[in-house]
Amino acid sequence: MVILGWDVEMRDRISESGVIEDQELAEYYSLMAKRYMRIPCQRVLSRIKAKGIEKGKALDVGTGPGIFPIFLSKALPNVQFKAIDLSPVMVDIARKNATEAGIRDGIDVQVGSAYSLPCEDHSLDLLLCINTLHHLDQPIMFFNEVARALKEGGGFVIVDFHRDSSPFLIWGFNVLWKLFFKSHPRAKEGFLESIRSSYTLEECRDFLKESVLKNWTLSTRTVEMWIESTPAQNNG
Numbered sequence: 001m002v003i004l005g006w007d008v009e010m011r012d013r014i015s016e017s018g019v020i021e022d023q024e025l026a027e028y029y030s031l032m033a034k035r036y037m038r039i040p041c042q043r044v045l046s047r048i049k050a051k052g053i054e055k056g057k058a059l060d061v062g063t064g065p066g067i068f069p070i071f072l073s074k075a076l077p078n079v080q081f082k083a084i085d086l087s088p089v090m091v092d093i094a095r096k097n098a099t100e101a102g103i104r105d106g107i108d109v110q111v112g113s114a115y116s117l118p119c120e121d122h123s124l125d126l127l128l129c130i131n132t133l134h135h136l137d138q139p140i141m142f143f144n145e146v147a148r149a150l151k152e153g154g155g156f157v158i159v160d161f162h163r164d165s166s167p168f169l170i171w172g173f174n175v176l177w178k179l180f181f182k183s184h185p186r187a188k189e190g191f192l193e194s195i196r197s198s199y200t201l202e203e204c205r206d207f208l209k210e211s212v213l214k215n216w217t218l219s220t221r222t223v224e225m226w227i228e229s230t231p232a233q234n235n236g
């Protein structure tokens, strides 16, 4: 059944694994993220603050242009941010953005994989992964890495789309996305590609249960799902 152009029977995930290597597309994404990501950054910040995390080591996985760690390291000066992305093109852009924001030395940006996080066991106070889970074809492997990397009591905030969102919401967000990203032919189709590649809530819940990650909550807000550490794992 098709509602507002979205095939709601289309249950199968269409993988969008891989990275943005195209320089022009990556720069366009960076430009748009700098322009429109302020409110999403504030929402993530409020969740981190709610967990009482104000210092220590943080890692942002799939950082893209680095907008989240740049914003957060200004708001949380006692948190030492590291950021990784599989795309060297994105890593260069994130470093440039950090320099432009005046915090190049404050954030360590490296090429790295969500499946092999560049940190010692139980060394992180905070792990972030924003709008990246749908790129990961092996989410259990990633969740296991999160469990390995976090200190006991460390917090995590993982945000992504979910494929079983309401077709009306998907339609509405797609209209807005096309409006904002209209000047790039590939970028403007990006929202639906990402939704198709995302997991349903049930799939994600099953992956979490199969993983060794404990003390998580899974909730939805519009087309997003939020996977967060519960108070039992908090620092606060």
Ligand SMILES: C[S@@+](CC[C@H](N)C(=O)[O-])C[C@H]1O[C@@H](n2cnc3c(N)ncnc32)[C@H](O)[C@@H]1O
Pocket: 017, 018, 019, 020, 033, 061, 062, 063, 064, 065, 066, 067, 068, 084, 085, 086, 087, 090, 112, 113, 114, 115, 129, 130, 131, 132, 135, 136
């Ligand atoms: C949609 S972007 C999100 C960027 C950023 N978190 C944001 O919200 O603005 C997803 C990023 O994940 C990266 N990525 C994809 N697969 C990855 C993997 N296995 N490990 C690390 N990064 C990955 C891509 O290169 C891309 O920059």
